[in-house]
Amino acid sequence: MFPPITDWDAAYDNAPAIPDGASWPGRWIEPARDFRQAMMAQGRARLDLAYGPGARNRLDLFLPKGTPKGLVVFVHGGFWMALDRSFWSHLAAGPLAHGYAVAIPEYTLCPQIRIAGITTETGAAITAAAAMVAGPLRLAGHSAGGHLVTRMVSATSPLGAGLRDRIAGVMSISGLHDLRPLRATWRQATLSIDAAEALSESPALLEPLPGTRLTCWAGARETSEFLRQNALLANIWRGLGAATAVVEEPDRHHFDIIDGLADPDHPMIRALLA
Incomplete structure (x- = not known):
């Protein structure tokens, strides 16, 4: 029998459970900056592209050598209330090596917007990026970004029908797929998730697109709640007709798990582009 969770903050706070956990997200700043500079020097970076009217409605687009085979969109995490696109540029290296363009958007943060609004903005960002690059579309997101990319293939997706048909695969990395437990954490003071939004914005409570x-x-x-949330969506959506897979990568925690995206030979990249 699993005991009930009494400390929801600990269940969703990753840094205290990781040695030197406070060093993230700072560890990503330098490699991301160096990667952008190298891509700009090669003429393969298009930075600060607007996809909407908001101050944070911006994305960066990185291009492979030659004609792109398709587009990967990476959506960042930060519990919908922190971080921006500048932390993640280096994660484009893996898909780029296989000939895919990579778009990395950012979005308005809570409490200036509700999570439902971030879903809408993410749809607008993907729509804008997909208009710049032809071919199949693959979505990846980390933590809250995992929530956002799986919302794109939920029944109430903000994406248009033609764009939905281009999505070849989705990868949720340490994703949050049921928002209801988060209402019991300290982040609720900023997120203000009400009961209706928890139901309408939780991919685990929605049907997947065909x-x-x-x-x-x-x-x-990772913490037990992130592992539970990881398995939860794949379990539920498999029962609703989706093709799903669950991976728990050994010796990885909530922050270094995304390193696989930067490595062209990592199994994460092979799964994303399969």
């Missing part, structure tokens, strides 16, 4: 192919990937050293 033909959805989903991989839920997490680090084996």
